[in-house]
Every structure is written in C-alpha cells, then in structure tokens.
Amino acid sequence: MADPGAGDAASTGRGAWVLADRAQVEQVKGRALEELAGLEARTPVAVDPTLADVIAALAPRFPRVAIEADGGARSVLVAGGPQSLRRIVANLVINACEGDGRRAARRVDVRARESGAKTIAIEILDDGPGLPAHVLAVPPGEGLSTKPVGTGVGIGLVDGLVRASGGSLSWTNREGGGARVVVELPAADVSA
Structure with a gap:
C-alpha cells in the first residue's frame, strides 16, 4: 500500500523536488569530499593579491x-x-x-592581519542580518544555512579546506549588527 503522505507530496510536485534537491546536495558533498581528499600539500599563498582577485571577480555580481x-x-x-584560498x-x-x-548586506569588509607569529586571520565582516541563533549554536561546517533554500554545502566545503590547511573557522554576530566570520590559517615561513 502506498504512503498516503507520498501521494499528497507527489500531486503537488513538491516531493519530487525535495528528493531531487537532496540527491543534488549529496552529489555536491561527494565531489567536495573527493576534492578535499586529493588536495596537494600545503603551499604558500600570498593573501593580499588573492583578496583583491576575489573582490574584483565578485564585485560585478553584487553591484549594490x-x-x-x-x-x-x-x-x-x-x-x-x-585555488583553495580563492x-x-x-x-x-x-x-x-x-x-x-x-x-x-550593503557593505562587506575583508580584512587580513597577523594574529600571532604563526597565524594569519582573514575576517569577513558584513552589515547584513547577522546569523540566526540556530546557526550560531553549532560549529561552522555542520551543514546549516542561513538561507531558506540553502544547503550549507558551501560553508562545509570552506570548513573542510580550512581544516585541511591546519586552520580554523569561527563565526559570531557583530555588536552593531551583521556577521563576523574569521578564518585563521598558518602563516607561511617566507624567510626559509
């Protein structure tokens, strides 16, 4: 006997959409995990030019x-x-x-600074709505999204790349509103 709830979902088309969406999320997660497993060794990457490249690439997408x-x-x-830092x-x-x-957000600031002799912190600060309590309650990378139709796969990938690099990812809300996300990565020893 068929599940009565399944008929209702199928008649609206929503059931098929939900299943397709879950399958797509699982495919993306699988590809991301494969990519993380195949990463090359940790290599030095210049922070400032990378930030400039990313902002130049994204500015046309977010003109406001x-x-x-x-x-x-x-x-x-x-x-x-x-590629990973980008x-x-x-x-x-x-x-x-x-x-x-x-x-x-109307404004996003990306700041890079030394956070000790062996760590570089990259902060992303925005004036948007901030992070909801249910997102703040779990560590980054747990698959939660702030968007109603988001999957959390992107932040999971970021967390995986940061951890594979020996770094950490954290987030909080800013006192005046908006969110603050901090990536801490090992500083490269450029004197060697």
Whole structure:
C-alpha cells in the first residue's frame, strides 16, 4: 500500500523536488569530499593579491554591495594552493553579500592581519542580518544555512579546506549588527 503522505507530496510536485534537491546536495558533498581528499600539500599563498582577485571577480555580481579589502598580511599555508584560498574567501564573501536570502548586506569588509607569529586571520565582516541563533549554536561546517533554500554545502566545503590547511573557522554576530566570520590559517615561513 502506498504512503498516503507520498501521494499528497507527489500531486503537488513538491516531493519530487525535495528528493531531487537532496540527491543534488549529496552529489555536491561527494565531489567536495573527493576534492578535499586529493588536495596537494600545503603551499604558500600570498593573501593580499588573492583578496583583491576575489573582490574584483565578485564585485560585478553584487553591484549594490560595497566590497572592500584591507590587507597587510603575509602569505599563508593552504592545502590546495591559491585555488583553495580563492574558494574559501569567495564563498564567505558571497554568503556575506547574500545575507539570509531575504535581506542582503550593503557593505562587506575583508580584512587580513597577523594574529600571532604563526597565524594569519582573514575576517569577513558584513552589515547584513547577522546569523540566526540556530546557526550560531553549532560549529561552522555542520551543514546549516542561513538561507531558506540553502544547503550549507558551501560553508562545509570552506570548513573542510580550512581544516585541511591546519586552520580554523569561527563565526559570531557583530555588536552593531551583521556577521563576523574569521578564518585563521598558518602563516607561511617566507624567510626559509
């Protein structure tokens, strides 16, 4: 006997959409995990030019958002090299620009600074709606999204890249509103 609830979902088309969406999410997760497993060794990547490249690439996509970078950090060690650092920063800047899917940020600041002798912190600060309590209650990378139709796959990939690089990812809400996401990565020893 067929599940009575399944008939209702199928008659609206929603059931098929939900199943297709879940399958797509699982495919994306699978590809991301394969990519993480195949990363090259941690390599030095210059932070400031990478931030500038990401912002230049994303600015046309978000013409109503002022995206600014404030650099001054030396190189970091990133598993997967420059492509991985670009992916980390781009994903976080996109999330900041999009906000919760209902309210977007008007301004996003990306700051890179030394956070000790062996660590570089990259902060993404926005003036959007901030992060809801249910997202703040779990560590980044647990598959939660701030958007009603989001999957959390992007932040999961960022978390995986950061961890593979020996770094950490954290998030909080800013006192005046908006979110603050911090990526800490090992500083590259450029003197060697």
